[in-house]
Amino acid sequence: xxxxxxxxxxxxxxxxxxxxxxxxxxxxxxxxxxxxxxxxxxxxxxxxxxxxxxxxxxxxxxxxxxxxxxxxxxxxxxxxxxxxxxxxxxxxxxxxxxxxxxxxxxxxxxxxxxxxxxxxxxxxxxxxxxxxxxxxxxxxxxxxxxxxxxxxxxxxxxxxxxxxxxxxxxxxxxxxxxxxxxxxxxxxxxxxxxxxxxxxxxxxxxxxxxxxxxxxxxxxxxxxxxxxxxxxxxxxxxxxxx
Numbered sequence: 001x002x003x004x005x006x007x008x009x010x011x012x013x014x015x016x017x018x019x020x021x022x023x024x025x026x027x028x029x030x031x032x033x034x035x036x037x038x039x040x041x042x043x044x045x046x047x048x049x050x051x052x053x054x055x056x057x058x059x060x061x062x063x064x065x066x067x068x069x070x071x072x073x074x075x076x077x078x079x080x081x082x083x084x085x086x087x088x089x090x091x092x093x094x095x096x097x098x099x100x101x102x103x104x105x106x107x108x109x110x111x112x113x114x115x116x117x118x119x120x121x122x123x124x125x126x127x128x129x130x131x132x133x134x135x136x137x138x139x140x141x142x143x144x145x146x147x148x149x150x151x152x153x154x155x156x157x158x159x160x161x162x163x164x165x166x167x168x169x170x171x172x173x174x175x176x177x178x179x180x181x182x183x184x185x186x187x188x189x190x191x192x193x194x195x196x197x198x199x200x201x202x203x204x205x206x207x208x209x210x211x212x213x214x215x216x217x218x219x220x221x222x223x224x225x226x227x228x229x230x231x232x233x234x235x236x237x238x239x240x241x242x
Contacts, residue, residue: 028108028124031137038140040168040203041100045069046232048204054082056222065090065226071098086224093194093205096171108135141169152187153179162196164203170196189213190220199231 052065052075063078065086073091075083111123111134121143126132136144145156160173174192179185195207208224 025107025109025127027122028110031122031124032106032108032135034140035135035137035142036100038169039100039142040097040164040166040170042097042202044234045071045098045202046234048199048202048229048231050204050226050229052078052086053225053227054078054086054222056082056085067094069232071095082222085220085222089192089208089210089222089224090205090226093208097203148181151181153181164196165198170194170203172196197229199229202231204229204231 047066047068049064049066051062053062054060059079059081061079061082064076066074066076067090068074071091071094073087073094075086078086107127108124109127111125121136121138123134123136125134132147134146135142136146141158141161143158145154147154147156155177157175157177158171158173159175160171161169162172164170172194174194176188176190176192177186178188180187190210190212193207193209193211194205196203197206198204204226206226210220210222212220
C-alpha cells in the first residue's frame with residue numbers, strides 16, 4: 001500500500017459519507033491491508049530444494065527437503081526419528097510466508113477499545129467466526145495473534161523482525177503460549193528463532209531453532225539448518241539461484 005492509497009483510505013474513513021457503524025469495519029480492513037502489505041510474502045512461489053541438517057533429541061541426521069508450490073514439505077534421506085519433527089516445523093514456517101498478505105480476503109472489524117493493550121496497538125478480529133483469530137497490530141506489523149479452539153487458547157507473539165531487501169518485515173523471533181481453555185492454566189511455551197537467506201526474489205529459511213519449555217521440552221526442542229537452496233522457476237522447467 002503506497003502513500004497515495006493510504007491518504008485515500010484516511011480520507012474515506014473520515015468522510016461523512018460513511019455511517020459511524022461502518023467505521024470499525026473500514027478501519028480494521030485498512031489496518032490489516034497495511035500490515036499485509038508490509039509483511040514479506042511468497043507471492044508467485046514455485047518451490048525450492050535444499051540440503052537439510054537436523055539436531056533433535058540428542059541426535060543428528062541429514063537429508064534433503066523439497067517444498068512444492070502449495071507449501072507441502074517432502075523430506076528425503078533424513079532419519080525417521082527426525083522426519084515428522086522437521087516436516088511439522090518447516091511446514092509451519094513455509095505456511096507463514098505463503099499466507100502472508102492473504103488476510104485481506106477475510107472480513108475484519110475492530111476489537112472493542114478496552115481490549116487494546118496500549119494506545120498504539122489496535123486489535124482486529126475476523127467477523128463471523130467464533131473461533132477466529134484476533135490480530136494486534138502496531139506500526140504496520142501484526143505483533144500478536146490470539147486464537148482458540150474448544151480445548152486450548154493460543155497466543156503467538158512476534159518478538160523481533162528484520163527487513164528484507166524490499167523493506168518488508170520477516171519474523172526472526174516468535175513465542176507461542178498455549179492455555180487450557182477451561183482452567184486457564186498455561187500448558188506450554190515455545191520460542192522459535194528464524195534466519196533467512198535471499199534467493200532470487202524470495203526469502204528462504206536457513207535455520208530454525210525451537211526452544212520449548214514444559215514437560216515435552218526435551219523431545220520438542222531442536223535445530224534445523226538448510227543450505228544450498230535451489231529455487232524452482234515459475235514454469236518448473238529448471239532450477240535457479242544456488
